[in-house]
Every structure is written in C-alpha cells, then in structure tokens.
C-alpha cells in the first residue's frame with residue numbers, strides 16, 4: 001500500500017510537535033511496516049506476543065517496538081529482550097514480572113500504567129484505586145529494571161464525542177494525580193498515551209503525548225479468529 005507513507009504524513013501534519021505517533025501494525029504484514037519504515041517511520045505498536053516477536057526477528061533492529069495489547073505474565077519473557085515500551089501494564093504482578101525478566105536481560109523497560117476509562121467492561125486496565133494501592137505499597141520502588149513513564153487508556157467505542165472527551169479528561173486527571181503524588185521528581189513520568197484512529201484529535205486536545213493509530217495508516221484490519 002503506497003498510501004501508508006502519505007497517511008502517516010497526513011496524520012503527522014495534524015499532530016503537535018510534542019506528540020509521538022505509534023503506528024499500530026497488528027495483523028498487518030511486515031511489508032506494510034517496511035513501507036512505513038522506508039518512509040522514515042520507526043515506532044510501531046503491536047498487540048500479540050507471537051506476532052511482535054516474529055516481526056522483531058524479521059525486521060530492522062532500529063525499529064522501536066511498543067507493546068500495547070493485553071499481556072499475560074507467562075509471556076513477558078518473549079518480549080522483554082527487545083521491546084522499548086510496554087504500554088499495557090494492568091496489574092502489580094505484571095509490573096513485577098516485567099522487572100524480573102528485564103533484570104535477567106540486563107535491561108530497563110519503559111512501562112505505562114493502563115487505566116480502565118471506558119464504559120465497556122471488556123477493556124483491561126487499573127482502576128484509580130488499584131493503581132494507588134500498588135503505588136502505596138513499597139515493592140515497586142525496588143524495581144530497578146522498569147521505568148514507569150506515564151499512563152495509557154482507551155476511550156469507549158462510541159460516536160458520542162462528549163463521552164470520549166470526558167474519558168480522556170479522566171485519564172489526564174489520573175496522570176496529574178500520580179505525577180504529583182508519586183513521580184514529582186521523575187522527569188521521565190510524562191506520557192499520556194491516548195487516542196486512536198477515531199479519536200486522536202480529541203485526545204490531543206485533552207493532552208495526549210502519544211497517539212496509537214492503526215487503521216488510518218494501514219487500512220482496516222481483518223480479524224480471522226484471533
């Protein structure tokens with residue numbers, strides 16, 4: 001698809017200079033990633049462990065991989081050797097396991113805490129209280145191999161722009177609270193990952209620093225019993 005590079009450029013033109021674009025390439029072939037890569041793009045997001053691992057092995061090593069899907073603790077070991085950022089930390093146990101595996105590989109992995117901000121019950125993520133409970137406990141402060149860089153969330157899949165705006169505002173308020181209470185001295189705690197194909201302009205308006213965009217770059221995905 002020749003449009004891929006043009007799509008990225010069109011999206012970039014709408015984004016403020018500080019906002020990072022993660023191109024979500026899940027279920028898309030390596031050729032599509034290479035098209036974007038040859039157009040100069042380097043940061044890609046994937047949802048499935050097996051798929052990101054295979055793509056990592058086949059593709060250029062200067063690609064920056066973000067894992068954005070639900071991650072089971074027993075699969076952390078497959079992605080920790082190469083992934084730059086895990087955006088979908090949704091339990092204390094998962095954060096602990098990423099730290100443990102990253103230590104084995106002598107790495108520090110950037111992580112975002114995923115919050116449940118949508119109305120749908122199917123989306124993963126911490127509630128504010130669960131995150132506060134984790135951060136109030138002493139364990140995470142010992143983790144030398146993860147760096148908590150901010151928050152991530154997905155809005156409800158709806159045409160109701162006010163609802164989406166409200167949900168992004170909620171995520172931003174969680175970010176601000178965590179920043180003030182736990183990360184005031186941590187200059188790296190600065191990321192708010194929100195905004196996808198249908199809502200990235202609203203997300204940007206509400207303070208997003210990372211948008212994760214798939215279909216608007218690579219076209220619609222076909223889900224074959226995944």
Ligand SMILES: *Cc1c(COP(=O)(O)O)cnc(C)c1O
Nearest residue numbers: 024068196197198212213214215
């Ligand atoms: C698939 C996915 C995206 C990209 O979705 P589009 O609507 O295709 O832009 C972003 N974030 C997460 C967590 C995803 O699973």
